[in-house]
Amino acid sequence: MPRRDDIESVLVIGSGPIIIGQASEFDYSGTQACRVLRDEGLRVILVNSNPATIMTDPEIADATYIEPITVDVVRRVIELEQPDALLATLGGQTALNTAMALHDAGILDKYGVRLLGADIAAIKKGEDREVFKSLVDALPPELGAESARSAVCNTLDECFAAADELGYPMVVRPSYTLGGRGGGFAYDADDLRQIAGSGLAASPYSQVLLEESILGWKEFELELMRDRLDNVVVVCSIENVDAMGVHTGDSVTVAPAMTLTDREYQRMRDVAIAIMRAVGVDAGGCNIQFAVEPTTGRLIVIEMNPRVSRSSALASKATGFPIAKISAKLALGYTLDEIANDITRSTPAAFEPTLDYVVVKVPRFAFEKFPGADTRLTTTMKSVGEAMAIGGNFAEALQKAMRSLESGSAGFWTKPDRTLPHADLDPLEAVAIPHDGRLYNVERALRAGYTVEQVYEASGIDPWFVDQVLGILELRREVEQVVADDGIDSAKSLAILAHAKRQGFSDLQLSKVLEVAEDVLRHLRQAAGIRPVYKTVDTCAAEFAAFTPYHYSSYGEETEVEPREKPAVIVLGSGPNRIGQGIEFDYACCHAAFALSDAGFETIMVNCNPETVSTDYDTSDRLYFEPLTVEDVLEVVAAEQAAGPLVGVIVQLGGQTPLGLAARLKAAGVPVVGTSPEAIHLAEDRGEFGRVLASAGLLAPKHGTARSSDEASAIATGIGYPVLVRPSYVLGGRGMEIVYDEGSLRAYVERATDASPEHPILIDRFLDDAVEVDVDALFDGEQLYLAGVMEHIEEAGIHSGDSACALPPITLGRSDIARIREATEGIARGVGVRGLLNVQFALQSDVLYVIEANPRASRTVPFVAKATGVALAKAAARVMLGATIDELRAELLLPDGDGARMPLHSHVAVKEAVLPFNRFLGVDTVLGPEMKSTGEVMGIDAGFGVAYAKSQAAAYGALPTKGRVFVSVANRDKRAMVFPVKRLVDLGFEVLATDGTAEMLDRNGVRATVVPKYSEGLAGNAVERILAGEIDLVINTPFGSSGNSGPRVDGYEIRSACVAKEVPCVTTVQGASAAVQGIEAVIRGDLDVRSLQHWHRELAALRAETRADGSGPR
């Protein structure tokens, strides 16, 4: 039966910025959906504030609104575009909540917009915990489905009443929040008060659910699809290795489920299907979570998501069944039997994938970024990314996943035990605490002689999984024994090494265990013919032939890599999302695949992040779902060199992960294309780079490189404090700090050397009050294409990833930009860049300093591409493969001129960072040189004020247009603050301030009401008033040294209160000025929406005019 013919245009809502609990998986699903809709000839209108996504590329939708995902903005889009339908089940909780709000506001009805996939009633049944619970309880009793005993509460008093019934411990879950935000375990009344209190605040409906504890039960998930004829299939079962009590997003998970008999599995399936029918998800996907009591098999339904979720992305990658794509088709009215299975081509999507491999997902955390955060894993999700691995058995998949994480340890025994979390505890005590890397402690406990049963009792991890870890440990001991007895190159040793490889041991792990160099071990292994083969993810366990080369390595008999004739390029992806290395790099990798495919190459992607577009089997010609380690990459390269001509490997687009492999890959004879590893070294080595700058006549802040504590303090004294210190070769300012004295410097060196042992510490003069500028450019060896100049809104010292920035720069003069262009070209030439270059400059007192240069794709590439309407990453990939900038201009891939000067009257784009502080209550929210943001948004409009206001609305909620502003600033900032605060008063704001700030404002003619400091402990202090909801905007710049003294703590409490109540909080002078401009623009009513395509058309026209005037930059 054909698809429904009553719709011609569809509005798709994306998921906005990357935040914890809602990451790039929704770019993957949204991109798939948009493609399906367009292939069906529908006009696609997209709203998503996140520029770093593939889905917001102008060619993915017909009209792309990079605008805040708010009811007001989406209403304006609906007014303008008049879509027939809305697809909101592929943009995570954000899209679903927005759709609900649009419905509640009557907007969908008013404009006749139909909801596709799941209707309002179904969404409410799935999302409202009370409704859902009663629905589960109403299922036929023979199904054996139960929900946990529970109570829905709207006030704390109701919570305490319910606690008498349910007993402690109990689970607190707020309704309608993401990733369980605001939830947790309450062990006593105090816990309940705190957790339920914040849960009530976090829930948009002030509702929490209290549940009997099912802590320690086994946890499972099923992913289902249903079409309008009521055909239902279960796409995947997922079992959590961590028992109930750890959010599934923070759990190690495995697919398929490992410890269910068919009877139990089928019962779970029956219940899941009955729930999906009862909820009424008519055409699309859903995800249902279950808990199973380990000793009785009692089955409890935990929750369902009536939409595509993070788990659906994982299930899609784990099975090869593209849930989002098929959801979109089902929403259009197709039935499962009408949709072909892309992989087999000959069979339909109406089936259940069966796996002949094991998939393990491990979460990636970023606690090191948030000192003071609670690292215990709970029902609130805290991880920032994940890695997935596929293996022939569980041990292989687990060990591949562990080394995919790049979390410091690269699998068991790759780091000393003393560096493990909770190393000071007895291992059995350590495994009782759910934490990042708990499996390392499971292994430590088993090694210490505890039994599988003891570890199970302590951790709740099913004995089957614990025993798998024991199997790995036993095999290690056998390897050691055999090698010790017979010598490493004996036949018996090689046989046991082959066995270890089949169980997923890396060369690195074996080299640590056997105390030989990794390269030696690799050569020995390869010489003995112990090489991986590549199997295919085919949805059907080889029952039918597969046509999509989606591969994973395993140690078996037969490889499935097909020979090929076209020259191929391998693109190395960026691995798990983390702070500092996120979706932006995946964006660049995908674009390289698209561009090189268009240019006639066969493209091959290597990555291990299931949340990405790059790991969609449609993105490149071949996909290897593999860890990004030297060993795993070298084996892929060898397999592809055997398959056909290989032009080279791209390491410069996936961020630090592949870049860090460059030198070793090249040393192993792998052709690295684009900027050479030597050039990369030139840019990253301080001394070498200093010589490049000197010969180009450029200045860097005074700096030095130290390899010891003494050396560091000598250098810092020479430069003069404050200094900026950091380890070399890092992304996202990991371990970067501003230190003010020798004591803190020495303390830092202690910590940082642990963070990155192989590399020395860099010490820079810290430039106070400088304007920071970010530049992205392309260099082909002869010519520079300056893609964009971004001016940071926060001053130098705030990590560029956390700083808002504007393109074009809002305060730089033409001569400044000309100097920047010249400097960038000098660096590109000096370093020997072939491809992308990102340079950070600081302009202080009219002196231009080069802070750093990175000869690779930067975090800002997608932002620049969207702000300037140029497919920068595509052009970069072409340059890396030898195309010149002139050739790309001739192909119209690049425009004439470049981004150094945007034409007069062109739009302004503002990028704002999104920070995860609401996940880490108790962590200070002050920005600094260490990057902390998880994602970004873009605001785009004709002028800076509105663009900035949009960026704020997209990132944190709209700027207030009236009400009370609380101001408390450091002495050095007081002078600069007078003007913006005065302007706020003129705009009608009431000003509250601490006494020092109030006094200064008063002397400048600004009346401010004095509010006591928090540290004075008086009633009505700033923190109390923020928590009481009496403050609409906070301007607070930090002061006091980073100790625990009074003023510093005051600021900390103020900012924490802002996070808790979601009050906009500005922490820099420049931010305050920008906020004032934004507020003015909103008050003037300038906030309107325009599609990206509109802005790009306008820009192209302006560029043409500029050319006609002959006033171009060339």
Add this chain to the structure above:
Amino acid sequence: MSRTTPSRTPISRISRSSPAVLMLEDGRTFRGESFGATSDDLGRPAETFGEAVFATGMTGYQETLTDPSYAGQIVVQTAPHIGNTGVNDEDPESRAMWVAGYVVRDPSRIPSNWRSRRTLEDELRAQGIVGMSGIDTRALTRHLRERGAMRGAIAPAPADGAGEAALLQRILDSPGMVGANLAPTVSTQEPYTVSPASFGVSEVRLRVSALDLGIKSRTPARMAARGIEVTVFPATASGDDLLADGPDGVFLSNGPGDPATTSYAVEAAQKVLQSETPLFGICFGNQILGRALGFGTYKLVYGHRGINQPVQDRATGRVAVTSHNHGFAVDAPLDGRTDTPYGRVEVSHVALNDNVVEGLRLLDLPAFSVQYHPEAAPGPHDADSLFDSFVDLMQHPGKKGNA
């Protein structure tokens, strides 16, 4: 389901086993380790012969091993880990394991499930099932997919080329599946009755005679749960035997072997059709009904063995995800109605993966059959309502077929 055993099976470990091979009749050999029984009753190193087939279900190895339809076959499990949930006393589908041999990639080191009573390997040994592990089951599956199911053997690794040649000769000398008459070897020898009372249903609403060609215990169970008293007859029971007590309906079960060899069952089915007694067949029973109607049967290249097989009901367009275990299929025209000595017949169900006939419906007599397993075990319960259709047919035989 038993909830009386809260403690887990004590952890036991599988010792490193001896080298073994799986050799196929085309000479392809896979090396691995022995798994399960390693010697026969006389203590000689065990080897086993059978038709190598692959099964793709990720759950239900215990049901698979005890499914009589696998008699004579060396079953290759594509699921990577087998044995994770051990062996319990509730899930066997018959009185014994029937596979001729069992091939897995990674046997579980320990079982972990609250119902587990013993390890799979212990059970394989106890039942004398020869198996092997540690081989690239995906490569083997791809080989069988491309070349078709074929004869093979699991044996201790031959010491030399001569040993290998001898083993290959023994494989070539072993019987194949075409022409194999296996149903009588797995069938009950004496009739027995499954009563609704044992499934908590007090009232006997209907009585059915079931021909056991290799019946799985779940099948009478699903009928008994609907108030049907099921009398199970040996494979060679005649039509008169089946009809002797004047049952409300007759059921033809699943079973192993080549349907072309089962003339006794075909004749019995024809007798039942002539009596106009409502008839329901599954799997082998579908093939028997097909032959009784005058259709041919043929051997599929590698068969359907899995629990994820989509089957479409041609009347409603609905798709059921179903459990399959068949190497043969009925050769009937997919479209339109065929005139047979028993009136008009149409193909009611089709496999969406490969358009194989998955169900027959008579339009002028109360009879229907499906090629798959509505009783599941293992597998999804999507087709369970076919037993309701059978009940309906017995209560309203005038409605004909699977109405």
